[in-house]
Amino acid sequence: MAVMAMALFARASLSQAPQGPQLAPPRTFPAPTNLKVLPEDLSGQQVHDIMEHWAGSLGTQCDSCHAEDQENAAPDGHPRLNFADDSKPMKAVARLMYRMTEEINNNYIPKGRGSDIPVTCGTCHRGRVSPEPFTIQAPSGQRTTHVQKAGEETPQPTGEAKPDGHQPLQQVSSKFVDGAACETCHKEVVRDFANNPHSGPVPMHEGKSVTCESCHGPGTAHAEGGALTMIFNPVTATAKEVDEKCQACHGSKHASFERSVHGDGGVSCIGCHVIHASAAPKYLLKMEQPQLCFQCHSDVKPQFSMPVHHKVEEELIECTDCHDAHGAFGENMLPSARWQFIVCIKCHLPAAGPFIYEHAAVKAEGCIGCHFPHGGPNPHLLIQENVNTICLQCHLPSSNSTAGLPDVPAHILSAQSPSCISCHSSIHGSNTSEVFLRPTQGKSER
Structure with a gap:
């Protein structure tokens, strides 16, 4: 009677188990030709x-x-x-542009130039089909470059105040001056900037240091008249104008920023970074992580107070160890869902593989199909207290999954344990068992 009761209970539990998303078959790509x-x-x-x-x-x-x-239609009817x-x-x-980047990297960039970042499509295109000149963007759209010499004149554009209150530059003829002129009024800023990573020799500046005018533009008109509208001032500029200034140098490394959650949401570079003097010198941040991130992402902060959590507030890992604040292909500033697990296996190497028998759920849903990414109440950051509940979201006889179960109640009873992972312990992938049994079981499963 006890066995029959357990079987009936198991069937009832399974009928009430939540139906999870159906697993898509692993995506495959044909061998390339031509x-x-x-x-x-x-x-x-x-x-x-x-x-x-x-x-x-x-x-x-x-x-x-x-x-x-x-003549080759996909399942949705559209041609492949x-x-x-x-x-x-x-x-x-x-193909021509690819050959050009290879030619530049192999034959035109001096070896040992102080940077191992190669020239790529994103160096110039920065997420656009038509590339723009590699110059600094002045607020009104007129461009000025870093390579102008002291004494050269550069017209500064003007216009009426913008509806959002940002002030354009006045139309004045300004020249580049020596940095000593800036120190006359801005002693503390110049002193702080001297200890800044920007102040050292920069390869893209032919080994010269970045100066005040590299970002703010020619300064004679500002020095003589004093008006903030006679020189580029990030405080009064729009987020887009500030970003274009920074991207002129950093665009090749952060080519996706413009379409990122931050860039698209109007968060400019100086929303997170302090250029002159920073409390977090590593990335010139306004404050250390994760407190900087919590300024906007306050909904995430409580998750790191859960009983089981990643040690972010303990400063063992940082938000940017997982998230790309400057943009990525997937949601939440992560790689695309298909490759999201790559973020996790940087630390969780045993789950990395490669495996002869891969668990399709890892590739189809990523790690967050079973685990909370930040913190949760359960061991191993599982999204359910009972691991069986997670497994049965996909592994039900009534589902269309390719990996169902035999007669489910009998299968559970014969396992002599309420936990699926008592037997299927190699759940991330296996080299010995296609059903992820323990290695000792996998040898005798056939």
Whole structure:
């Protein structure tokens, strides 16, 4: 009677178990053909990853270069792309530009220049199809470069005050002056800036240091007249204008910032960074992490007070160890959902693989399909107290999942344990068992 009662209870529990999302089959990529600039021994996955990076750098989609195959329809009815087809002119342009970046990196950039960052599509394009000149953006749209010499005149644009209160530069003819002129009035700022990473030799400035006028523009008119509108002032500029100033130098490293959550939301570089003197010199932040992040993301802070949590407030890890504050392909400033687990395995190496038998849930949903990312009430940051509840979201006979169970109540009873992971312990992936049994069980499962 006890066994029958347990079986009935198990069936009732399973019928009430929440139905989780159906797992999509692991995505596969065909072997590439017609490679003319990329190495021919690349796998389909490797070529896809390269193309995904190019698309992000240029702000384009796959069909910008690849033609449709009208005779090969996808399940949704739309034609698939013919990646070997060369009929689109943009594909030839992309190959030409790739050869150009390789030529620059291999033959024109001096070795040992102090930076190991290569020239890529994003260096100039910065998320746009049409690249802009590598110069600093003045508030009204007129450009001025870092390479102007002291004494050269640069007209400063003017206009009426903007509706949001930001002030444009006055129309004056200004020249570049020596930094000593700035120190006359701004002693503390100049002193603080002398200990700033920007003040040292910078490769893109031909080994010269960044000066006040590198960011603020030519200063004679401001020095003689004193008005803030006679020189670029980030405090009175818009977020976009400030970002364009910073991106003139940092654009190649943060090519996706403009379309990031921060960039799209109007958070400028100086919303987080202090350029002259910083309380957190590592990244020139306004304050140390995570308190800086909590200024806006206050809804996340309580999660780090849960019984089990990542040690962010204990300063063992930082928000930026997982999140890219300057933009990424996926949500929450993480890599795309398919590659989100890469963030986790930087620390959680045993789950990294590669495995002969992969758990499809890891690739389809990422780690957050089963785990809280910040903090939670359960061991291992599991989203449910009972691990069986998590497993049964997908592993039910009534689901369309490719990995169901045999007669479920009997299966659970025969395991002599209420926990799925008592047997299926290699849950992230296995090299011995396709159903993720313990290695000793996997050897005798057939």
